[in-house]
Amino acid sequence: MWPPMTAPRRVLLAIGIWLVLAAPAFAQAAVEYRVSFPAPEHRWMQVEVAFRDIPAGVLDVRMSRTSPGRYALHEFAKNVFDVAVTNGAGAPLTPARPNLHQWAVSGHDGTVVVRYRIFGDRTDGTYLSVDAEHAHVNMPASLMWARQLTARPARVTFVPPPARPGRGAWRVATQLFPTGDPYTFTAPNLAYLLDSPAELSDFTLRTFRVTDARGASPEFRIALHHDGTDAEADAYARDVEAIVREALAVFGGEFPAFETGTYTFIADYLPWASGDGMEHRNSTILTSAGALRNPAQRIGLLGTVAHEFVHAWNVERIRPHSLEPFDFEDASVSGELWFGEGFTSYYDDLILHRAGLASLDATLASFAATINAVQLGPGRQIRSAEEMSQLAAFVDAAVSIDRTAWPNTFISYYTWGAALGLGLDLELRRQWNSVASLDTFMQAMWAAFGRPGQQTPGVVSTPFTVAGLMSELSEAGGGRAFTQAFFSRYVQGREVMDYAPLLARAGLVMRPRATGQAWLGAVPLTFTGGAGALVSGLVPFDSPLYQAGVAFEDRLLAIDGIEVASQAALDEALGRLAPGRAVPLRFVRRGGEIVAGTLVPIEDPRIEIVTLESTGGAPSPAQQRFRGEWLGTRQ
Ligand SMILES: [Zn+2]
Known part of the structure; x- marks a missing residue:
């Protein structure tokens, strides 16, 4: 668990509320990030983070190992390089490295500044992606933070690269709290910061408002980074609004209290994107290599919109105890x-x-x-x-x-x-x-x-x-x-x-x-040019082929005397089988042994x-x- 969050929740909440109320008199220095892109085409960005007004002793600076909504370990520290640590006067400090994810900084003067470069080239809901077209920034994959300062607010300033000829400048889409500067944002604490991805690009923006049963009227923003048309963006926005309205009805007509008064759909539908959808408190990341112009792909993209928006209630706020607070240092396990x-x-x-x-x-x-x-x-x-x-x-x-x-x-x-x-x-x-x-x-x-x-x-x-x-x-x-x-x-x-x-x-x-039709089990069979049909996946337990002794990477040679060297021949052989009637089966094992066995197909059990x-x-x-x-x- 997150070390500062191990105190009883009630106590922490009380402290949190007290800090907010007392902010003007007792504000602790915000953790300040400056994120710039000196050579975005080379897929890295520059990060400078300043931790000020920090208590004496070691400051444990970390890269996350997980990201909210993802449950495996992703070891984001692997993409970090060129790390330099200084004190407030600019004098170099040499941090200890108790593990691969941590820089333990001692001997500071109340300020620690860390500069590093970080590589990222995966456009999805988990990682960082930087290229000439955009910076798609998932915070846990990108930003170092300090264990001792998780309750501190954060301030993030993005420095976009110069606009290219004929292209619009990068703007920022994020659930971070806005300031007067369109490139500077804040987060009230580390949990919110790490939950707030940002898309920097010349995206297409669409907005709409929906009023709920209690009179709240949040603004919905769609930041669409794609290679399609404005008409496709308009039609997409209409369908996203229809989804928002139906999801609202499921929850009795009441939106969550979106803290910034906005909810942002950040959609990257680009040929080099990886398929993903990731929920956040006031936003979602939607990525796919699919395109809105393709009807079959479009319905899948809208399904992900519906899924992630339902998460604004279910998971983001109706949240299992097993995931709260989220552990950025180890895999979270939830039975729910x-x-x-x-x-x-x-x-x-x-x-x-x-x-x-x-x-x-x-x-x-x-x-x-x-x-x-x-x-x-x-x-x-x-x-x-x-x-x-x-x-x-x-x-x-x-x-x-x-x-x-x-x-x-x-x-x-x-x-x-x-x-x-x-x-x-x-x-x-x-x-x-x-x-x-x-x-x-x-x-x-x-x-x-x-x-x-x-x-x-x-x-x-x-x-x-x-x-x-x-x-x-x-x-x-x-x-x-x-x-x-x-x-x-x-x-x-x-x-x-x-x-x-x-x-x-x-x-x-x-x-x-398929009443009366014979079935071997859900076994992938492919034809790769070798003899017979290759078993190209694990054979399901207790399926007819499993019972016959056939396993992954074996090749079926003949079923009931019919050589199955092509899809057509296989279909013919399967068409002659009857559920429950045993037939001879000849196959060759991965190791080369040829086996003469018996196959007893069952009736196709699918509904x-x-x-x-x-x-x-x-x-x-x-x-x-x-x-x-x-x-x-x-x-
Ligand atoms: Zn989900």
Whole structure:
């Protein structure tokens, strides 16, 4: 945990409030950053940070190892070079290096100035990216900070490079607090500073306001750095506004108190960007190599907009105790990401449909894919949704050079949580004739934990625990018995909810998608020019191919006597198989051994969800009403 935050939360809050009230008389020197770009095309930037009015003793200056919303270690210190440390008079100091992330500065005169260069060339929600077009600055990846000064305010001045001929000067998009200087910003404390990414570029700006049920009317800003047209930016802004309005309705018409009065969507849709979306308190980073001009990519980009904006409530303010305060020095472990990420993912689909941006068929296909992934994922035999959440540090943008068994031992908490959100929404609607729903539960969580916890920018003072989740679900319509069963069977247990009767209430049919068709398991097979079909991924536990002894990097040579040297031949062989009927199988193992085995295919277990209408039926008025109250617009 963050060292200065280990005191009881109540005491810290009291100190925080006292500091704010007493600021004019007792203000401590802000930590001052100057960030400049002498040669942006070479992908590095210059940082100078001055820590003034610091207590005697060692000042522990750090680079972060994690970033809020990311759970693996990213070791941002690796990109730092040319570090020079001086005292207030400019005399050099030689810091100790107790570890790779830390510069322990002693012998200072109350001021420590650190200058360094930092390389960054990944445009996403986690890293730093500097090039001739922009600086895309994630603060934990970029700025050193001091352990002893985490409560201090910060002041950041950006020095943009000279504008190039024919191009606009870089401006700054950020949730940092503005000042009179368009390049200087402040943060009230370190937690807020590190949560505040900045995009410096000649971006396209669109703004709109939405008034909530309590009369708040925050300004929404879209800073769009892309290679598209103004018309695409206008259409995107209209759809983002529709998403904002539907998300607002989910939370009972109440926006969070955005501390700066603004919420900023920072979107970098550039060919060299990496796909990501990252939530922050008053902003989000949206990055993709996809483009708004491509309809298939565009809907994906809007899905990420919906996801990240729901996070303004769920995760940023309705926040699990396990993530608050966020630990910048070690991986954070949370068992509640099935709720924080998974329920948010369920709302991506729901909001896109409610906003009229995704068709019913596309929405049902997404729900079916979610159910299939959970129902059929071999990882479900091993771990619960809660346990999957706790693995985030291993799987969330984590890189390992060794092969892992994740396809067989892990189901994403995004997916499993989305399946739980879907089932819980339908179950609450069933129990309460749609008077209660998942929206009601989210509103209860907001009232209990989100709204009261937003007293200090960057800090959630009332994070929730599993007990809190359970009591709010119980109160919001679940009742005690159902809530306990829901958690013990589906969240902490490994059962799958019974979706078919729940979906039937909305006039939807969940059915096998390929009745009678033989199935080998979800095994990737590719043709790479060698003999037969290459098994190009881990073979799922207990699938027909697994039972037959076939493994990753083996090659299938013949199924039931048919050589499978091409996709067409493989399709022909599969078409002749019957579920449950054993056939000979010939394959060659990675090591060269040729095996004559037996394959017993099963019936394709995957489901699909279709409308009753499409099967020739007619939904009853009750089914139509249920469907409309669930999937229709909330405005
Ligand atoms: Zn998320």
